[in-house]
Amino acid sequence: MECRQIIEKIEERYPRRYAMEWDNIGLQAGRTKKEVKRILIALDVDDATVEQAVSGNVDMLVTHHPLIFKPVSWINDEDFIGRRLLKLIQNDISYYAMHTNYDVLGMADLAGEMLQLKNPQVLEITNTEDSLEGIGRVADLEIPVTLEECAGWVKKVFSLPGVRVFGEPSQKITRIAIVPGSGKGFIGQALEKKADVLITGDIGHHEGIDANAQDMAVIDAGHYGIEHIFISDMEKFCSDNFPELEVQVMKIQHPFWIA
The missing domain is CATH 3.40.1390.30 (NIF3 (NGG1p interacting factor 3)-like)
Incomplete structure (x- = not known):
């Protein structure tokens, strides 16, 4: 071949x-x-x-x-x-x-499936020509969890040695946004979609605390960590x-x- x-x-x-x-x-x-x-x-x-x-x-x-x-x-x-x-x-x-x-047509859906997200929506539509495809996914959880429990689930699913978390461990999580790779440019979109937490990578100090100031937690699993x-x-x-x-x-x- x-x-x-x-x-x-x-x-x-x-x-x-x-x-x-x-x-x-x-x-x-x-x-x-x-x-x-x-x-x-x-x-x-x-x-x-x-x-x-x-x-x-x-x-x-x-x-x-x-x-x-x-x-x-x-x-x-x-x-x-x-x-x-x-x-x-x-x-x-x-x-x-x-x-x-691949990010648009493979990575986001696969990451969502691994996290067992139900009926996820596209976080940021990037292609409208023949389908509403795009970067990231956002979905409601069937059963709410704490931020600490969510972070532990992310570590387990993606086999990570650790994650960086911006937010209070006891914070209630009912809606998740995920952007594999570098997602600091999608904080605004996650906030617009009313996510309680954004799971992504490459989050800096200011992006993390600014997201918290707007009542959204961030789990930084690393760029490589999810991708x-x-x-x-x-x-x-x-x-x-x-x-x-x-x-x-x-x-x-x-x-x-x-x-």
Whole structure:
């Protein structure tokens, strides 16, 4: 199977038109006609990912976060992005990124399902052309919980070593908003949808206390903390759609540790 055929199938399920305008998705390096027998799924393109792609003799690498976000002026071994691209190209590994199109059509629903949210709504609609799709989900809980109980549930569901919580432990939670990845730009939308808590990542000090001041708690599960579910989800997608391929995955490894 050629790389282009795999891309066609991925984009049939996660069309490029659902990605944000600022995003950079698609084939970022390599050949469309590359014959693919082994594929590696990862969240990020760090040095460890590139090394596993090479040592695992994979033909194609698929990640959530793009290695190239903005135009590059050069590709050489004096820059860490250049070194990664060079190694992928030298080893004839085709590299494909699927970012906010997956956020809109996969990540949010999957995270909501894992939290057992019932009848979730889109938090921020980003596509109105042929469907009301968008970033994040918001839903009412069938049984209210405390903020402390909610934080414990998030830790368990996403297998996290810990979360950062802005709010009182005993605060009553009846409505949840979730934005996998970086959600500080969606605090206003969560407040508008009357969420009692926003579950997301990359929340700064001021965003957290300002949300609290408006009676909304925040559970910061980290950017990687929720989005690592991309790996197992895409592993299943590839196994279901390309049974002839050998699918490898990067081990879940959080980018920081808690002392």
